[in-house]
Amino acid sequence: MFKSKKAFSLEGIDxxxxxxxxKGVPCIKCPFDYVLYQMIIDEIKPDLIIEIGTNKGGSTxxxxxLLELQGKGVVHSIDISDGCSQLVKDHPRISLFHQGWENYDLAMASNYSKVLVIEDASHYYPSTLGAIQKFSQVVTPGSYLIVEDGIIDDLGLKKEYQGGPVKAIEEFLNSTSEFEIDMKWVNFFGPSATFNTIGYLKKI
Ligand SMILES: C[S@@+](CC[C@H](N)C(=O)[O-])C[C@H]1O[C@@H](n2cnc3c(N)ncnc32)[C@H](O)[C@@H]1O
Incomplete structure (x- = not known):
């Protein structure tokens, strides 16, 4: 008879x-975070999502x-390469940018009333901090700047990423009173059951 082993591990989920x-396209997200994303989008109803880090485009x-289901909104997804699937390129709600977050013109976000930003690029501390400092400006009040993969700390990879996203978030939050961590999402499935540990930053 099949006997189930005890709880799943972080390493297994990773x-x-x-x-x-x-839809057959690689989408590197923790399963808990998939569910949180659809709830966040339903709550905020953004008309622009800026995703920093496209990769193959499954998340895009x-x-x-999700925007199609809500009947409005577009995604601007930014990477440094053009490696994503045709399905992504052809989606009417997706615009792709290949020159890195450093070269995205923030003026492109100015005509939208609800802007949500997801930072999911290299995860190196200096780049993460630079990206969140830049893109925090276009997040609209009540919406989120989601900084992915603070889980790097828990996986023991912090050094490899020069401090990683958590260090960047802490430094960023020390420099502003415009954002606070929304613990509702951090602890939704139990304490810190998300890969975006301390990464759900709500603009006040
Ligand atoms: C973790 S993957 C993105 C995963 C994707 N969002 C998903 O959930 O499937 C990180 C991506 O960030 C990209 N990247 C690295 N540096 C970048 C930069 N300066 N600007 C934008 N994207 C960058 C990499 O090329 C890579 O495709």
């Missing part, structure tokens, strides 16, 4: 999340389909 696909496609 390994599995690298294999997740959406997922976000764009």
């Amino acid at each position: 390994k599995g999340h690298h294999k997740v696909t959406y 496609l997922y976000l764009a389909d």
Whole structure:
């Protein structure tokens, strides 16, 4: 008879999340965070999502389909390469930018009334801090700047990422009173059951 082993491990989820696909396109997200994203989008109803870090575009496609379900909104997804699937390129709600977050013109976000930003690029501390400092400006009050993969600390990889996203978030929050961590999402599935530990930053 099949006997189930006890609780799943962080290492198991980490390994599995690298294999997740959406509509057949790799989408590197923790399963808990998939669910949180659709709830956040339903709550905020953004008309622009800026995603920093497209990779193959599975997450971009997922976000764009959620916007399609709500009947409005577009995704601007930024990377440094053009490696994503045709399905992503053809989606009417997706615009792709390949020159890195450093070269995205923030004026492109100025005509939208509800802007949500997701930072999911290299995860190196200096780049993460630079990206969140820049893009925090266009997040609209009540919406979120979601900084992914603080879980790097818990996986023991902090040094490899020069401090990683958590160091960047802490430094950023020390420099502003415009954002606060929304613990509602951090602890939704139990304490810190998300890969975006301390990463749900709400603009006040
Ligand atoms: C973790 S992956 C993104 C995963 C994707 N959002 C998903 O959930 O499937 C990180 C991506 O960030 C990109 N990247 C690295 N430096 C960047 C930069 N300066 N600007 C934008 N994207 C960058 C990498 O090329 C890579 O495709």
